[in-house]
Amino acid sequence: MAEFVLVDTPRPHVALVTLNRPERMNSMAFDVMVPLKAVLEELTHDNDVRAVVLTGAGRGFSSGADHKSAGSVPHVGGLTRPSFGLRSMELLDDVILGMRKLHQPVIAAVNGAAIGGGLCLALAADIRVASTEAYFRAAGINNGLTASELGLSYLLPRAIGSSRAFEIMLTGRDVSADEAERIGLVSRQVAPQDLLETCFDLAERIAGFSRPGTELTKRTLWSGLDAGSLEAHMQAEGLGQLYIRLLTGNFEEAVAARKENRAAVFTDDK
Structure with a gap:
């Protein structure tokens, strides 16, 4: 098959x-x-x-x-x-x-x-x-x-x-x-x-984007369709954003890339 x-x-x-x-x-x-x-x-x-x-x-x-x-x-x-x-x-x-x-x-x-x-x-x-x-x-x-x-x-x-x-x-x-x-x-x-x-x-x-960034974006988009309330969904979005912000260096890389007028190179950890 x-x-x-x-x-x-x-x-x-x-x-x-x-x-x-x-x-x-x-x-x-x-x-x-x-x-x-x-x-x-x-x-x-x-x-x-x-x-x-x-x-x-x-x-x-x-x-x-x-x-x-x-x-x-x-x-x-x-x-x-x-x-x-x-x-x-x-x-x-x-x-x-x-x-x-x-x-x-x-x-x-x-x-x-x-x-x-x-x-x-x-x-x-x-x-x-x-x-x-x-x-x-x-x-x-x-x-x-x-x-x-x-x-x-x-x-x-x-x-x-x-x-x-x-x-x-x-x-x-x-x-x-x-x-x-x-x-x-x-x-x-x-x-x-x-x-x-x-x-x-x-x-x-x-x-080309952050792996956890895309995974959590997909997850929160789908959970948003299932969410019982906007408040609960916003909390899930916030936790996902915080997770990426604290556990990877991708935000800093994006800021630096814009300053240097180049493409960002994202990784999965700091």
């Missing part, structure tokens, strides 16, 4: 993860999701990797559930159908949560269709950049199911607001790259031939 998820290093400290089942538009068959879960677990502990770009091979980012060839779920021998379903969903949940918990920021390079679970994968990334050929669909409602899956009803309203999220999820309509950019579902749209290089540029810029 490893051939269905490819890992490359296009630039120093940047990992490119490619879903590689283009004949099925990189659908979320377990033959793809099992190795993706393993890759995420490896990358989070790869201290040479400072940012991750996720994309799909061919003309699709990910078309969601594979209704023709779902693939094999590990460790389900002897389970009844309800238990099999629970284990299957747990595995997919782990992929979404794994992206969110990854130490490194994740940039989704959405090259084509992001449908159903594929939309969830994109939303689990920290930054989304779309090709002008990309489109998005919350497909569950079109299949006679709920459109809520893999955190979609949690993540989408936080990305674009509740009214737009309700409309998109309840109608099952397509969202073009142009609309996605306008409503904030993606940071920007670019020409297909520029997509990966744009994402590599973003990843390289992020990789």
Whole structure:
């Protein structure tokens, strides 16, 4: 199954993860999701990797559930159908949560269709950049199911607001790259031939900053979406800022670099 998820290093400290089942538009068959879960677990502990770009091979980012060839779920021998379903969903949940918990920021390079679970994968990334050929669909409602899956009803309203999220999820309509950019579902749209290089540029810029700085920024951004109160979130932000300020020399390096009109060189300790 490893051939269905490819890992490359296009630039120093940047990992490119490619879903590689283009004949099925990189659908979320377990033959793809099992190795993706393993890759995420490896990358989070790869201290040479400072940012991750996720994309799909061919003309699709990910078309969601594979209704023709779902693939094999590990460790389900002897389970009844309800238990099999629970284990299957747990595995997919782990992929979404794994992206969110990854130490490194994740940039989704959405090259084509992001449908159903594929939309969830994109939303689990920290930054989304779309090709002008990309489109998005919350497909569950079109299949006679709920459109809520893999955190979609949690993540989408936080990305674009509740009214737009309700409309998109309840109608099952397509969202073009142009609309996605306008409503904030993606940071920007670019020409297909520029997509990966744009994402590599973003990843390289992020990789140049303090490792604990970027990790804690990602952590506090996500916790802010979960925060019960502004006060509690501000305390978490303050502790993170204090941690970086006291335990690294990066603030002093940034100040010195500006004075000397040069690029800052950040390290993880004083």
